[in-house]
Amino acid sequence: MRLVLLGAPGSGKGTQADVIKTKLSVPHISTGDLLRAAVKAGTQLGLKAKAVMEAGQLVSDDIVLGMLEERLTQPDAAAGFILDGYPRNLAQCTALETLLKRLERPIEVAIQLDVPSELIVERIATRAAVQGRQDDTPETVRERLRVYAQQTEPVAGYFAQEGKLKVVDGVGELGEITQRVLAALSR
Numbered sequence: 001m002r003l004v005l006l007g008a009p010g011s012g013k014g015t016q017a018d019v020i021k022t023k024l025s026v027p028h029i030s031t032g033d034l035l036r037a038a039v040k041a042g043t044q045l046g047l048k049a050k051a052v053m054e055a056g057q058l059v060s061d062d063i064v065l066g067m068l069e070e071r072l073t074q075p076d077a078a079a080g081f082i083l084d085g086y087p088r089n090l091a092q093c094t095a096l097e098t099l100l101k102r103l104e105r106p107i108e109v110a111i112q113l114d115v116p117s118e119l120i121v122e123r124i125a126t127r128a129a130v131q132g133r134q135d136d137t138p139e140t141v142r143e144r145l146r147v148y149a150q151q152t153e154p155v156a157g158y159f160a161q162e163g164k165l166k167v168v169d170g171v172g173e174l175g176e177i178t179q180r181v182l183a184a185l186s187r
């Protein structure tokens with residue numbers, strides 16, 4: 001199964017992907033995680049990405065695409081994958097389509113986790129307390145939500161046009177939401 005998970009920052013994409021990956025036996029590929037690992041490792045790419053991430057803006061399309069291609073061509077992704085945090089704008093949608101066409105592995109379905117914005121702010125505040133992410137400060141969160149509304153929201157429309165979008169209610173208990181996602185996948 002080749003799946004894209006869509007939703008605002010804090011909508012629960014990462015949490016759901018971690019549960020669903022075991023059920024589907026495919027890796028969870030998060031561009032945010034890949035970037036955070038590069039920052040932590042202090043690679044050249046990580047150094048470039050760090051300030052951009054801390055400002056809540058998008059890292060350049062070229063950097064993220066290169067990193068993603070490297071990850072998608074690793075053997076464990078041959079059976080499928082759950083993509084989380086990519087594509088983040090319409091240019092990335094086109095880049096992903098071209099890349100996966102070349103690899104002969106197109107996206108099969110995009111699931112959007114639908115969570116009202118008041119709840120998003122609350123969830124990010126909780127995550128900030130638990131995980132201490134550098135980009136979960138109130139100022140950066142505001143910027144990330146602004147970037148999401150402006151650049152990432154149109155991504156759902158892109159997959160809808162392709163007939164691949166399924167919207168799932170992302171409010172409720174973790175297990176309940178997982179069941180909704182799995183039900184949407186089997187429809």
Ligand code: AMP
Pocket residue numbers: 009031032033035052053054056057058059060061064084085086087088092135144
């Ligand atoms: P996330 O963990 O998905 O919330 O991503 C954290 C941060 O990493 C984002 O705010 C961006 O700065 C950067 N990032 C993650 N994925 C992408 C992407 N597909 N394109 C550009 N920047 C990204």
